Amino acid sequence: MASGTFGQLIASVFSYFRDKSWFLRWRGGEKRTDMDDELQDILLRLGGVTSWDQLREAVRDAVGITLQNTEDLVVYLSDIATGTLVSQDGLAGVVHTLPKSGLAGKCAEEQHLIVAKALDIEDPLCGLLPSASPTLPENRTVACIPVLGSDNARLVGIIAVVCDAVSSNQEKRLSLVGRHIAVCVQRLHQMATQQRLPPASTTTPTACSGSPDGGTCMGSSYDNGILQLCAELHDNDPASMQTKVVKYLERHTQSECCALWIVSSEDATEVFCQVLGNRVLEEEIRILIPLSCFNTVVTEERSITLDDISENSRTELEQKMDMKIKSLLCVPVINQARSKVVAVACCINKIGAPRFGQADEDVVRHCFRYTVPVLTSVMSLQKERQLKQETQSMLQVAKNLFTHLDDVRILLREIMMEARNLTQAERCSLFLVENDELVAKVFDGHVLDEMGEVRIPITQGIAGHVATTGKILNIKDAYSHPLFYRGVDNSTGFRTRNILCFPIKDRSTVVGIAELCNKVNGLYFTKHDEEVAAVFSIYCGISIVHSLLYKKMKDAQYRSKLANELMMYHMKGTEEDIKPLLSKESVPKPESFHPQMASFTYSPRGIPDEETIRATLSMFYDMGFVYRYRIRHSTLVNFCTLVRRGYRDPPYHNWYHAFSVGHFCFLLYKNLNQLDMLKDIEVFALFVACICHDLDHRGTNNSFQVHSQSVLAALYSSEGSVMERHHFAQAMCILNTEGCNIFENLSTEDYQTVLDLMQDIILATDLAHHLRIIKELKQMAEDGYKVEDPHCHKLLLCLLMTSCDLSDQTKNWQTTKRIAELIYKEFFTQGDLEKAMGMETPEMYDREKACIPELQINFLNHIALPVYQILSKVIPQSGLLVKAVDANKTMWLRLKRESSLRKLSSANSIDFFQIPFRSENGAAEFGKGLSEETEEELAEGEAEPGRGSKAGAVEDISERNNNNNPGRDTTTKSS
Known part of the structure; x- marks a missing residue:
């Protein structure tokens, strides 16, 4: 079978599984125009390209079909080596990069369709688009079309063309064509980084000995499975997307259970699991990388099996996952764009075999070759959503704090409650700095009376250290820290595992200390918790200082009122x-x-x-x-x-x-x-x-x-x-x-x-x-x-x-x-x-x-x-x-x-x-x-x-x- 025909078949299968009604409508289910037929053919052709020359030719045809009376055209596509946009089009026929100025530069900066009546004589595109003279006819325009990647943020191509005026319907068709071009560019980049061999005659995956990275030569059934999986990864919910990938891995590796352990993007010292088998976990499972079996996978970027881990690591993993592990395969999931491990795919308990083999590893690697960009994008989206939610929460926190400025004790109680909620801490203590002492007026949300205030020297303990240095202190193991005092735990029966202690400042002066104990849904307080605490402390500092100032002002008003009443009393005549x-x-x-x-x-x-x-x-x-x-x-x-x-x-x-x-x-x-x-x-x-x-x-x-x-x-x-x-x-x-x-x-x-x-x-x-x-x-x-x-x-x-x-x-x-x-x-x-x-x-x-x-x-x-x-x-x-x-x-x-x-x-x-x-x-x-x-x-x-x-x-x-x-x-x- 010719490569172009196979590519068209693959594109058809992809379109069918992504949206059957759309596919049938385009393939004859409804009456179509000649333009619909031509556009569908060119889209199928785009799905089958296997080289950059084929892609450029298909792009020319796609633009020519979409727009009317196209005359000159230049195509800039992303170069895998440099990441810049380059073109082999134009009169010179040589490779050149996208101009940073003129219409093309503006299109690259703004990343949306730009239509101009004519080009400035100094525009670099003038030499590449001869017909784009400053005196174009009234109905002629120069269109600059951006091609965005799957995340709609990265520019992978720009097309400049001289054509008739662009209608709104043509803009929609250009958008559709652009998405298909972006998929082709991404596929060609992946093919350039991996050795693609002809399909095998069997449906069982076999290792390709000629592949330097242990790659796989997958048969047509696996290609169809990957296409179907990619078509299903259209939602923006990380848990739902992980569930689909996990099910695919369980089916094709014949595993009893699979899981995807995501590497924390904050400090890359822990992994967390949101989906285990077909279950979406209510609480994430978190494991420290340096102390677990995942350390080798993440740091050395190589796969491991059950034979490669210690008995302690196996026991810990069984406890975390609440299941007996008989066989295990852990494969690193690498983001090629950033050259780093972003996750670890775990396959547990091979069905019908005592252990996992090379073919199973190849299936996992082949799966993530195509799905890791989508997964990382969705995880980034989740991160952005989380940041947005935290920003909104912080604004609400500020509102809550600033409505209690009239009573400093109630304000301190609010600060403690908000600090616990923001960082998911079990307990919180809050101290104010007064005359070289740390004074606790509130403890665990309860307001103490004047006689019940707790006062400690400013040089004592963890809180004292933060107060004197003015720097945040994140202690992952409280009992191993020399400043931690165990006597309180011994007397109360409370077990302190980890501590996050941060200063509350008014400009450069420390006015208070907040001490959070025991991360609820985690092993310890993360770098993200430190960032949240740093931002939160700014609001705390402003509110505390203004509350104390307000109290002083009210006291001064009361004194002034008493003095005024006294003065008026003595001014009154007898x-x-x-x-x-x-x-x-x-x-x-x-x-x-x-x-x-x-x-x-x-x-x-x-x-x-x-x-x-x-x-x-x-x-x-x-x-x-x-x-x-x-x-x-x-x-x-x-x-x-x-x-x-x-x-x-x-x-x-x-x-x-x-x-x-x-x-x-x-x-x-x-x-x-x-x-x-x-x-x-x-x-x-x-x-x-x-x-x-x-x-x-x-x-x-x-x-x-x-x-x-x-x-x-x-x-x-x-x-x-x-x-x-x-x-x-x-x-x-x-x-x-x-x-x-x-x-x-x-x-x-x-x-x-x-x-x-x-x-x-x-x-x-x-x-x-x-x-x-x-x-x-x-x-x-x-x-x-x-x-x-x-x-x-x-x-x-x-x-x-x-x-x-x-x-x-x-x-x-x-x-x-x-x-x-x-x-x-x-x-x-x-x-x-x-x-x-x-x-x-x-x-x-x-x-x-x-x-x-x-x-x-x-x-x-x-x-x-x-x-x-x-x-x-x-x-x-x-x-x-x-x-x-x-x-x-x-x-x-x-x-x-x-x-x-x-x-x-x-x-x-x-x-x-x-x-x-x-x-x-x-x-x-x-x-x-x-x-x-x-x-x-x-x-x-x-x-x-x-x-x-x-x-x-x-x-x-x-x-x-x-x-x-x-x-x-x-x-x-x-x-």
Whole structure:
């Protein structure tokens, strides 16, 4: 029989056994087209090729039948020696490799059909496909067809052809042709590695003496059997596939039982069996290779029989397989592509003969010559499925862990349970590292109480070794390891066989140790278990650290809440203080405190301290806030009392300062008719912000807070305006205190609005903020205030807040001078602290260097006067405030001139306020009684450059407070 005819017969038999209905339909069971007949013939022809030349010719014909009007064609096929794709086609007729660039290179990279309208002139295929010019007709294309191996991952060929446009039906036919070509390539590769001899005349297998590897010359019945077996190996279930192979081996070797022992792909130190005879095992049987009869088969790649193994190995195998072994044949299953043993085929108890012979070995080798690629592919697929399942399991594990961050003990219990499930361990112990000790809070899923915690030194035992080295430890035989302590097993009766101990880290720091004991379905923990543990430990580390951090945060919150409650308790007024204020009738009219209460010339600092809260209540009522916003009188009393107690007692930034600022807001409301350009709720927010704007002031500015690394700086320095944010936070704390929320009856929208306004207004008291918006304020004054513009509203509120904060500069000279003394007392106290801490102290904070008149003149010129000048342009009625500030500046100029003439010197600048000056006589009437000569001297003094210039103290202020630590303090505090 000719080889081509035999090949066609074999292909027909293969097609018949794989799908009978398909075979009959194609062979005449249904009416077929000429194209179907031609395609079937060429597919049969592909099944019978025995050489590469025949394959190339069959490929040309198959493509020509499938596509229309093929013109030029190049076929690249996998070379067995190099693995590269080579071709003998083309005009040159020489062997060349597949180009890495152009259309062919793109097809090889993407591994799917690519159809192009034409080839680029630089494409390497241009010389091989002459008709594929850049100017192809509209209906002509260049098709690049990939041929993929049985695993759909390895490229075994590429076909490039010029043809008509490719239809979807033709794509399906090309896919079918490609699969048949791939089978042919695989068969030719196997034939090239083995010596194929003509079939024998008998049906009994006989050894081929001419085969260097002891190969077999199988008869037609065996070829039919292999074809039928290959046709049945179409499912992706490893157990089902192994069952079919085992049945084939039992039938053709006449064995009582056969088994396929798969070599573990992780570390190749053990084999496992999933199918024994016709039984799919519920649990895999695993055997260590070095200690078993399979060691010779795997390491030396040769077959063994029962005579080649020891009695101990035979006994172990009988126990594992639960059967008596009378005869045995173990044959290595080699993956030729990787040149390694991937399995061991075992035939047990020959039927009708005392032992297995060479013919039986040949049957096994012949079987796996064709089935090992499918088996390895399916095992790889199973491995991928397992990895996918483990990835999904790991994600679920992460979800389970991260939902228990609120309780570290429950979290540890979850970690132990998940660790046991992932690695199939019998027991698990978990230790946390605390103060050079390993602490077990949970054991075998049971949460221990505080007294029941187990603590061991960090240097003791296996867990201690892992904790100190930070490396995973996989112990296959616990009793032979020097660090294992048997005393626990002796006392509990538990037998520890193997241990997997791994560290749980937070970055490079070990925070815990997990110790797993006794692999359930295996001899020991594998390399795969180590990898799973390594990944799992990352999730454990993240969850444990965050859980401990969460606990610390909750503890800190509880402590903060207790401290806040304690602070609020002591801030609350006594019943004796509050009771007289609880009656509305006890709140008098503002003018009852002083006839000039609503006049800009009046200083509220003359009101006694015990009457200031009553005066604040009076202003709330007089401005209409109580009735307009439905504020309960008791709530207002509680609020004002807490605000009063919320201020500390530094020389200047105390309750009297806040009360004065709030009073000036009251003056603006009473005296400036144009204040109605703001909304009522904006004026309300402004007044409340005024009395709250310096809550809990410590007498130091923002720069000091940051450089001294205070708690406030830790909380707020990243956002800037440290003290201002603290003031607002304290105001919110008071509002959130029961019975103190004066905004409680506002609508949701108004409530949020008034809080946002308060925050913006209080933050506006920062000097850095004022300096940032000064240009916008001047521009608004030039362009005119626009009532409909929200940004103008915000700028005006900031301007009004600053004018209130600096309002002491608008009072009479004696008040202004007294305020300056308080301010510099506070400044110099901070300067003393800075010196003690080794910090650089600015001149205005240094009691030994500060020139107070010069600093004040500088401050009034560049900070205070511009504020009131802008305000007078926006609201002309406020022009008298500019005159008041200017009059006080005149007095400072007099004092500066007189102190220069008298050449005053002192080691303490604050002593300046204790020296009597002639210039202060009659200072109540600003600007009167000055001679022309004195006026000229004052003018000259003001114009003198030096420390009083803009480059002097004010520049120091702005620079110091702009350095990410803006301090509103120094706006008002150098006033």
